[in-house]
Amino acid sequence: MPARDTVEPWNRQRLRAGNERLLLDRLRTLGTASRAQLARETGLSKPTVSSALASLEAAGLVHEVGTRAPERGRTAVLYAPDPAAGYALGVDIGRGWLRVAVVDLDGRVVARADVRNRARASAALTGLVVDTARRVIGDSGVDPARVVHGVIGTPGVYDERQRRVRYAMHLPGWGRAGLVDRMCEELGVPLEVHNDANLAALGEYTYGVGAGSRLFAYILIGPGLGMGIVSGGRLFTGARGLAGEIGFLPWPGRRGPKTAEAGTARAREPERLEDAVSGTAVVEAARSFGMSGQLSAKTVFDAARQGDAAAVRAVELEGERIAHTVAAAAAVLDPDLVVLGGGVGHSVDLLLGPVREHLRALTPLRPVIAPSRLGEDAVLLGATATALDTARNLVFERRTGDA
Amino acid sequence: MPARDTVEPWNRQRLRAGNERLLLDRLRTLGTASRAQLARETGLSKPTVSSALASLEAAGLVHEVGTRAPERGRTAVLYAPDPAAGYALGVDIGRGWLRVAVVDLDGRVVARADVRNRARASAALTGLVVDTARRVIGDSGVDPARVVHGVIGTPGVYDERQRRVRYAMHLPGWGRAGLVDRMCEELGVPLEVHNDANLAALGEYTYGVGAGSRLFAYILIGPGLGMGIVSGGRLFTGARGLAGEIGFLPWPGRRGPKTAEAGTARAREPERLEDAVSGTAVVEAARSFGMSGQLSAKTVFDAARQGDAAAVRAVELEGERIAHTVAAAAAVLDPDLVVLGGGVGHSVDLLLGPVREHLRALTPLRPVIAPSRLGEDAVLLGATATALDTARNLVFERRTGDA
DNA sequence: CGATAAAGTTAAGGAGCCTTACTAGAGCCG
DNA sequence: CGGCTCTAGTAAGGCTCCTTAACTTTATCG
Numbered sequence: 001m002p003a004r005d006t007v008e009p010w011n012r013q014r015l016r017a018g019n020e021r022l023l024l025d026r027l028r029t030l031g032t033a034s035r036a037q038l039a040r041e042t043g044l045s046k047p048t049v050s051s052a053l054a055s056l057e058a059a060g061l062v063h064e065v066g067t068r069a070p071e072r073g074r075t076a077v078l079y080a081p082d083p084a085a086g087y088a089l090g091v092d093i094g095r096g097w098l099r100v101a102v103v104d105l106d107g108r109v110v111a112r113a114d115v116r117n118r119a120r121a122s123a124a125l126t127g128l129v130v131d132t133a134r135r136v137i138g139d140s141g142v143d144p145a146r147v148v149h150g151v152i153g154t155p156g157v158y159d160e161r162q163r164r165v166r167y168a169m170h171l172p173g174w175g176r177a178g179l180v181d182r183m184c185e186e187l188g189v190p191l192e193v194h195n196d197a198n199l200a201a202l203g204e205y206t207y208g209v210g211a212g213s214r215l216f217a218y219i220l221i222g223p224g225l226g227m228g229i230v231s232g233g234r235l236f237t238g239a240r241g242l243a244g245e246i247g248f249l250p251w252p253g254r255r256g257p258k259t260a261e262a263g264t265a266r267a268r269e270p271e272r273l274e275d276a277v278s279g280t281a282v283v284e285a286a287r288s289f290g291m292s293g294q295l296s297a298k299t300v301f302d303a304a305r306q307g308d309a310a311a312v313r314a315v316e317l318e319g320e321r322i323a324h325t326v327a328a329a330a331a332v333l334d335p336d337l338v339v340l341g342g343g344v345g346h347s348v349d350l351l352l353g354p355v356r357e358h359l360r361a362l363t364p365l366r367p368v369i370a371p372s373r374l375g376e377d378a379v380l381l382g383a384t385a386t387a388l389d390t391a392r393n394l395v396f397e398r399r400t401g402d403a
Numbered sequence: 404m405p406a407r408d409t410v411e412p413w414n415r416q417r418l419r420a421g422n423e424r425l426l427l428d429r430l431r432t433l434g435t436a437s438r439a440q441l442a443r444e445t446g447l448s449k450p451t452v453s454s455a456l457a458s459l460e461a462a463g464l465v466h467e468v469g470t471r472a473p474e475r476g477r478t479a480v481l482y483a484p485d486p487a488a489g490y491a492l493g494v495d496i497g498r499g500w501l502r503v504a505v506v507d508l509d510g511r512v513v514a515r516a517d518v519r520n521r522a523r524a525s526a527a528l529t530g531l532v533v534d535t536a537r538r539v540i541g542d543s544g545v546d547p548a549r550v551v552h553g554v555i556g557t558p559g560v561y562d563e564r565q566r567r568v569r570y571a572m573h574l575p576g577w578g579r580a581g582l583v584d585r586m587c588e589e590l591g592v593p594l595e596v597h598n599d600a601n602l603a604a605l606g607e608y609t610y611g612v613g614a615g616s617r618l619f620a621y622i623l624i625g626p627g628l629g630m631g632i633v634s635g636g637r638l639f640t641g642a643r644g645l646a647g648e649i650g651f652l653p654w655p656g657r658r659g660p661k662t663a664e665a666g667t668a669r670a671r672e673p674e675r676l677e678d679a680v681s682g683t684a685v686v687e688a689a690r691s692f693g694m695s696g697q698l699s700a701k702t703v704f705d706a707a708r709q710g711d712a713a714a715v716r717a718v719e720l721e722g723e724r725i726a727h728t729v730a731a732a733a734a735v736l737d738p739d740l741v742v743l744g745g746g747v748g749h750s751v752d753l754l755l756g757p758v759r760e761h762l763r764a765l766t767p768l769r770p771v772i773a774p775s776r777l778g779e780d781a782v783l784l785g786a787t788a789t790a791l792d793t794a795r796n797l798v799f800e801r802r803t804g805d806a
Numbered sequence: 807c808g809a810t811a812a813a814g815t816t817a818a819g820g821a822g823c824c825t826t827a828c829t830a831g832a833g834c835c836g
Numbered sequence: 837c838g839g840c841t842c843t844a845g846t847a848a849g850g851c852t853c854c855t856t857a858a859c860t861t862t863a864t865c866g
């Protein structure tokens with residue numbers, strides 16, 4: 001496999017930086033450790049560890065946190081990364097809710113807000129995001145200058161060139177150019193934008209059931225349909241960031257490979273897989289099976305739980321369609337785990353059975369299927385996890401500058 | 404994105420090795436360069452380049468290859484990597500043909516053989532591989548000890564634990580355990596086994612139309628159906644090496660999402676996508692449309708080229724089914740390029756039109772679709788490219804040992 | 807033939823790591 | 837209680853390898 005990683009020359013400064021980085025990372029995974037312990041674990045000599053750790057402490061990235069007495073011998077001084085050396089911002093812009101959180105470098109949430117998103121225009125939405133973020137940072141008591149990076153999760157894909165979000169049909173006005181730049185400016189925090197399904201996948205990988213999976217897929221079923229793919233701990237985005245846009249999967253409802261010839265397209269089938277699987281599709285299916293009244297995905301699932309025949313059939317159909325989606329993803333990606341989340345997350349217990357059953361009929365590849373553990377928080381936590389990663393890098397790289 | 408790369412400490416020796424590596428890699432991409440030029444390009448100082456290059460030369464990895472006079476000033480001494488510092492072996496085990504090639508470190512083929520594979524048992528096949536490989540190495544005039552690594556391409560997936568190839572239905576006896584170990588022993592060359600579609604993808608990426616693609620998919624249509632995925636220059640294999648096993652894609656012929664309810668499974672449709680798209684499926688389709696006689700995929704395509712109505716319909720159907728495959732892959736992976744290869748490679752010109760047309764109806768995502776440039780050689784060249792990469796690493800790492 | 811420019815070497819200096827040898831502190835044991 | 841032993845951490849010296857700067861060599865140009 002070609003493609004090298006590093007292109008920079010390795011001089012002594014890089015050597016030093018590399019070792020400090022190594023120590024800091026090890027300290028983060030261990031939580032707390034003495035110098036002697038770090039020397040044993042990293043393979044560096046004790047003097048080197050002492051001096052590198054002194055640099056890190058001078059930069060404010062690390063500090064003493066107490067002592068520990070070994071079974072015999074001198075008590076060791078323990079060090080730990082300083083969680084307050086920087087903060088990261090996570091934002092989840094959904095159709096119904098706006099969620100914002102600030103986390104410290106340990107990943108702990110220090111402040112959070114969930115507000116209803118009633119914005120119907122771009123200016124209202126950006127204003128709401130900026131105001132809420134300012135309020136959350138204020139609530140946290142953190143110096144705003146210490147918030148070094150932010151990540152926003154949203155439906156659609158951010159186009160770096162045009163500086164706008166594309167394919168975000170459910171958020172009115174959100175596709176205008178320059179919105180993110182303006183928020184970035186007003187908040188004074190560098191912002192990145194990522195697809196919500198991708199972030200949910202990363203969140204579930206970092207804090208939820210995905211931990212340790214070699215390749216896992218997170219299917220986000222809400223107002224829309226999306227999939228996030230995490231491969232070896234990294235997001236898999238495809239050539240243009242559109243990987244996992246499974247709303248576009250070929251779907252017999254649209255124009256089956258065989259019906260093309262005969263021209264016998266069937267009437268009531270939705271045109272796109274997205275419309276067939278998303279939350280609104282459940283409602284439509286329930287209606288076509290005879291349910292009536294004010295329906296939402298939640299009420300249909302609740303009715304199915306009560307044994308309502310039409311609702312049960314709608315849920316069954318939804319399970320079948322999800323199975324189709326999972327089967328396609330399994331054949332192409334070979335995941336060891338598929339997580340179902342999003343709006344239907346609360347009702348995955350009802351769906352798991354039908355999905356697994358139909359999957360048996362569709363394909364011999366059967367990855368483990370599990371419900372989301374983070375539920376509605378997956379996108380937000382994925383955003384903070386991503387921002388956290390960048391923030392840790394930034395704080396480390398700036399360590400020589402000021403402090 | 405979490406997951407760090409290096410875990411080892413950076414001491415002085417690693418520093419030196421890293422810089423030598425940097426120089427060697429740069430020399431490989433440039434082909435040939437002077438010391439001053441390398442110093443400018445890598446950012447290392449001239450004395451460092453001189454001394455590191457002297458080490459590499461002492462190890463036999465690099466040598467002088469002449470001089471070049473700049474516009475003004477002293478003539479420069481040019482260096483280049485020594486292609487004879489090691490060799491790599493590539494093997495393509497197909498149902499009809501066995502292909503073996505030996506390449507030098509520059510990737511140039513120094514000897515090659517293509518023989519018919521008539522083996523019908525495991526012993527015959529391993530014997531044929533070993534004999535042919537020995538013969539090719541002999542023909543090349545290369546010291547067998549200098550062949551440091553080999554890669555074998557085959558249908559199916561190699562299971563490291565059970566030490567056998569799985570899912571290779573078209574090769575009788577090839578699934579037995581320990582075969583690869585035995586060949587490795589008899590040849591005295593470390594061997595790896597990879598899926599043929601994966602290697603073809605890598606071959607097409609390295610030497611063919613895939614060059615520079617951020618994410619590209621190679622669909623191998625032959626006796627079977629497979630897909631290789633190259634992401635950022637690296638093979639994407641999924642959790643268990645089964646990524647791209649698109650023979651398992653859900654296919655309405657098997658049991659469409661809708662026919663499940665109505666129970667109106669249609670008669671003549673193949674059960675699995677693999678059977679519907681592979682070369683033999685073209686023959687069956689042609690037959691069902693009225694062609695008769697001794698048919699092969701090639702004869703059907705030839706007849707279509709002549710205007711035979713039944714053959715044209717069969718090709719049309721094949722194009723439609725391939726479009727289904729491409730659409731599924733596009734929605735999940737977002738490739739910027741999809742290459743069609745394998746046995747149908749010669750006839751891709753006939754298929755491209757129908758595939759593109761049906762794709763328009765299936766999905767708004769339309770990656771570039773191109774025919775394979777390497778044709779039947781894709782698997783073999785992918786095998787040599789993969790073996791070459793390992794061989795280069797091995798030769799570099801052994802540089803201090805003997806030489 | 808001297809000025810200029812580029813390639814490459816030599817010499818001096820320094821950064822950072824390792825090893826060795828030491829000090830500091832804590833428990834155990836006679 | 838003093839010495840022994842074991843671990844943590846520090847100090848000094850040495851080694852490797854990189855950089856800077858000056859110098860040599862060799863080519864072209866006026």
